[in-house]
Amino acid sequence: MRVHMNTAGSGIIHDSTHEIMKNYLFSEFKIGSYETELKYESILNSEVYNNCAQLMNCDPENVALFTSATDAWVSIIRMLRVKEKSEIWISDSEYAANVIYFSFLSNKYNLKLRRIPSISNFTIDLEWMRNNLSDNVSIVSITHMPSCCGIINPIEEIGELLKNKDIAYIVDACQSIGQLPIDVKKIQCDLLTGASRKFISGPRGVGFAFVSKKLSSKLSYDFFDLHVGYTDNFNKCLTVNTAKSFERSERSLVSICGFNNALKIRINDSDYNNENFVFFLEELKKIKSIKILFPDSYIQGIAAFQFKNCSASDGVKKLRDQGINLWEGTAQHTPFLSPHILHSKFVRASFDKNLSIHDIEIALNAIRKI
Ligand SMILES: Cc1ncc(COP(=O)(O)O)c(C=O)c1O
Numbered sequence: 001m002r003v004h005m006n007t008a009g010s011g012i013i014h015d016s017t018h019e020i021m022k023n024y025l026f027s028e029f030k031i032g033s034y035e036t037e038l039k040y041e042s043i044l045n046s047e048v049y050n051n052c053a054q055l056m057n058c059d060p061e062n063v064a065l066f067t068s069a070t071d072a073w074v075s076i077i078r079m080l081r082v083k084e085k086s087e088i089w090i091s092d093s094e095y096a097a098n099v100i101y102f103s104f105l106s107n108k109y110n111l112k113l114r115r116i117p118s119i120s121n122f123t124i125d126l127e128w129m130r131n132n133l134s135d136n137v138s139i140v141s142i143t144h145m146p147s148c149c150g151i152i153n154p155i156e157e158i159g160e161l162l163k164n165k166d167i168a169y170i171v172d173a174c175q176s177i178g179q180l181p182i183d184v185k186k187i188q189c190d191l192l193t194g195a196s197r198k199f200i201s202g203p204r205g206v207g208f209a210f211v212s213k214k215l216s217s218k219l220s221y222d223f224f225d226l227h228v229g230y231t232d233n234f235n236k237c238l239t240v241n242t243a244k245s246f247e248r249s250e251r252s253l254v255s256i257c258g259f260n261n262a263l264k265i266r267i268n269d270s271d272y273n274n275e276n277f278v279f280f281l282e283e284l285k286k287i288k289s290i291k292i293l294f295p296d297s298y299i300q301g302i303a304a305f306q307f308k309n310c311s312a313s314d315g316v317k318k319l320r321d322q323g324i325n326l327w328e329g330t331a332q333h334t335p336f337l338s339p340h341i342l343h344s345k346f347v348r349a350s351f352d353k354n355l356s357i358h359d360i361e362i363a364l365n366a367i368r369k370i
Contacts, residue, residue, distance in 0.1 A: 003359040006325045008147060008175055008302045008350035011201030013258065014265055021203060021258040028254070037253055043260050044253055049244075051263035055200075056192060056210050057183040064209050064243035065256060069174040069195040070097045072209040075246055076191055077101060079219040080168055084109050086138035089129075091153055092118045092336040093146035095172055099335065102141070111138070115336055121297040122151050122337060129161055139168045145176040146334040148348065149294050150277075150302035152180070159188030168215060174198060179301045179352055181272050190215035196255070199301065199352055202262030205255040211243045225249040274353040277301055280360050284349075287368055293338070293346055302350040304329060307370055312345035315370050324363050 004012050013021075027036040037044060049060040056063070066072040078101075082088075088102050088111055106113045117125045124142065140162060144155050155171050162169045171192045173182055178199030184192055192210040196202030221238075227249040228240040238245060281303055285292055293304040307315045316328045329348035331338040349363070 003324045003363050004355070005349040005351045005363060006327045007179075007199055007201070007352055008348060009327050010197040010204060011178075011199060011352060013201055013203055014262065016265070017202065017258045017261040020261045021254050024254045024257045033253070040253070040257060044256055048256055048260040048263065051260055051267060052208055053210075054267050055177070055182065055263055057185050058210050061242035061244075062210050062212065062216075064211060064246040065251065065259075066207040066209065066247065067205055067252070068207040069172070069193050070207070072193040072207040073098060073170075073172060073191075074101055076193075076209055076211055076215070076219070077105075077170065079221060080139070080215075081218065081220050082109050082111060082138050083136075085111065086136050087112045087114055087134075088139040088141065089114050089116050089137055090140075090336075091116055091124050091142045092122065093124075093143040093151060093153055093334060094141065094336060095143050095147060095174070096333045096335055098141060098143070098172060102139075116140075118337075122294055123153050123297070124158070126154060126157055126161065129158065133161065133165070135166070137165075137167050139170060141170040141172070143172040143174075143334075145173075145180070145300070145302070146337050147175055148302070148329050148331060148334045148338060148346070149297075149304040150175075150300040150350075151294060151297050151337075152176070152300060155187050155189070159186070163188050168218070175302065178266055179272065179274065184210050184212075196259040196262060200259070200262050200266050201352070202259040203255045205252045206259045209243070209246070211246065216243065221245075271353070274301060276353060276355055276357055276360055277303075277351065279357065280349070280351075280364070283360075283364050284367070287364075289370065290347075290367065293341070301352065302348060304346045304348050306341075306344070306346050310370050312347045315347055318370060319363070319366055322366050324366055326363075 049063045052063045053060040117128050119125050142153050169189045171189045173192050173194045177194040190212045196206035197204045224245050225248050228245045229238045289308050290305045312328045316326050319326050327348045329346045331341045
């Protein structure tokens with residue numbers, strides 16, 4: 001059995017999720033996939049939305065499913081009407097794909113892209129936000145936890161600052177949801193996105209979004225698919241007015257079924273304490289042959305470090321050969337957070353609270369020997 005420390009890439013699915021997906025696929029093989037869809041109708045069309053809504057504390061009708069977190073994020077944001085020459089504010093933790101989209105958008109509407117400065121622990125500077133907010137800000141986009149390490153941005157405090165303002169407040173919770181409690185009512189955001197496969201430990205191929213009513217009413221639709229609409233003599237008719245309208249008709253149903261089970265496991269466990277990670281990080285800090293990145297920040301679930309005498313790629317390979325999964329990280333996925341190491345690689349170790357101390361000791365011993 002492997003020691004899996006790559007949950008920021010993808011968590012290992014639970015036995016029961018594996019079983020459910022196997023049965024679903026077998027049913028598709030035996031009776032046909034559309035026929036299987038009918039059999040699992042209540043899971044696919046309501047249970048999974050209810051469970052996803054429970055995880056985020058919202059109404060099921062505000063939940064939409066996609067193929068990835070980026071798919072969720074872009075599918076919604078691209079329908080947002082943005083005021084010409086207004087400002088988009090982003091966090092230093094911002095995921096690179098989000099930045100790429102905003103670069104396109106800023107060229108199209110002549111927008112000003114601004115980085116919210118960070119304080120010394122690399123989280124966003126709330127004081128700066130308070131002092132600089134103006135009516136000309138149209139979007140504030142915050143990545144709750146960057147993909148390179150477990151820094152946590154204060155998304156609820158940002159929500160307090162932005163409430164009652166005519167600003168689209170967007171939260172990328174891809175690395176935090178599943179490992180930290182997420183409550184969109186407390187965050188007061190308009191959009192929050194995540195993926196099944198990371199700290200929820202669901203299968204790959206599913207992303208999801210919470211879309212607020214306020215944001216939905218501001219979006220300019222350019223398409224809806226046939227699960228919610230039809231066309232009649234060139235008129236277009238939308239029949240459903242929930243976030244499902246943002247989805248595509250065709251979905252990987254076996255993955256959605258697995259995602260539903262992973263959600264159930266997560267919401268049935270109210271404990272978000274990852275003490276084993278705290279132990280791991282403290283032990284890691286004692287190892288002389290490595291350099292911890294972001295040593296002065298409060299970190300949860302994802303650690304980043306470099307070997308002093310070995311490249312990240314060689315170190316990760318040596319550990320993988322011993323059955324220990326770490327990942328060779330690139331700062332290019334979080335270009336503003338770590339510009340000083342933009343062109344070098346690092347090792348990323350990430351895991352949820354279920355990794356045992358025994359497995360962590362195995363990994364630590366192997367890391368010490370590199
Ligand atoms: C913070 C963050 N946002 C978004 C994404 C994109 O997720 P996906 O690959 O599901 O599109 C990732 C992926 O690692 C991420 O770490």
